[in-house]
Amino acid sequence: MSVPGYWREQPQRYRYEANRCKSCGKVFFPPRRVCEPGCDPANLEPCKLSQTGKVLTYTIIHIGPTQFADEAPYAMAICEMDGGGRITAQLVDCPFDKIEVGMPVRIEFRKIQQDGHAGILMYGYKVVPG
């Protein structure tokens, strides 16, 4: 994750900004400019992503990307949030053998990593059992 990319994503990361299509009801996080073909882009309206949802699917990462290598193994989950919208986030505070598809989760703001050179603390969302 590059620093410019990280900062560009800040508004969504901090405020859970999403948007919703008034035509079909889909919720997008991060927000999208267009919905499905056939949906009027003008029908997209901002909304807030719910902070509770459930695990749709998950995977245990045994060898992480370099910057997360210290944390492996860890669980990444795709979660369907209440009211719509999906996030992919690290699932923490839960033993791997207790993770189940459909289990309730909530989003928490946690330290993601620390850049050793610059000493920058990066925060982002993780999910925990709800």
Ligand SMILES: [Zn+2]
């Ligand atoms: Zn739509």
